[in-house]
Structure formats: structure tokens, C-alpha cells
Amino acid sequence: MNTGSDESKAAAAVDDVAEQVKAEKPFGSRAPEFIKARRSLHLSWQVGVFIVGLAVVVAGIIMLPLPGPGWVVIFGGMAIWATEFVWAQLVLRWTKRKVTEAAQRALDPRVRRRNIILTAIGLVIFATLGGIYLWKFGIQMPWKINDQ
Secondary structure, eight states, X not given: OOOOOHHHHHHHHHHHHHHHHHHSOOSSOOSOHHHHTSHHHHHHHHHHHHHHHHHHHXXXXXXXXXXXXXXXXXXXXXXXXXXXXXXXXXXXXXXXXHHXXXXXXHTSHHHHHHHHHHHHHHHHHHHHHHHHHHHHHOOOOSSOSTTO
16 A cells, blocks of 8 residues: 555665665676686786776776766776776675665655756846846957957
């Protein structure tokens, strides 16, 4: 029976997240077995994965202030690291869990309504300030067209 309470929705969301965590792969290296069997080959494999992941993460950090999908690339580098390193797997699982929780919270009608109201207020303030600026200074071009 649906009573309309938010507690049941929150409990269902927590259960969904718990099921996703249980369904995830175990920690550890995902290198092929013949590489894991030889210690020196496995170590060089890990060094290679670390260097490739580092290059991708650095490219993402460079993209943060520049045009480009910086955060997506950073998480891509973390995913590369997660193929070999347990610490990266833990970070990615924590991040996925937090993103899933945030997405579920964002679908809450009260949160959506609040976000729409705040966006509308921000647009009204921005339009008002823009109108005051235009009323006071008018539209002026930064160059003089009449001189040509």
C-alpha cells in the first residue's frame, strides 16, 4: 500500500544502492592470468597501467580550466587505474555510490521544485541587472562604425 510517505522511497533507494554494491566485481587486478603468473611481468604491467592512467588524469586536470570534458577524463583515468589498483577501485565505488545517491535525491519533487524556483529567481535578478545597465549606459559598440 502506497501511503505517499518519503520514508519508503528513501529505504528503497538505500536498498538499491546496497544491491549495486553487492553486485560489483571483487577487488584486485584484472590482468590476464599469464601476466599475473610472472611477478616481473605483472609489475611491469602495473607500471604501464599506472603511467597510462596518470597521463589520462593529467590530461583531465589540464582540461579543467580549458575547454573539454575535464572531470569525465579524470574519472576515465581513475577507471584505468581501477583495473589494477584496489585503492582506485575503492575511490570509484565510493564515487559511483555518491553520484547514484545524488541522482536519486535530485529526482525528489521537492528538490526539483526548489531548484526551478532558485533558477527563476536568478534569471529575474540577472535580467533586472541587465535592464538597469542598458537603461543607464545603452548599447555601445566597442568600435566606431561611423568612421569607416
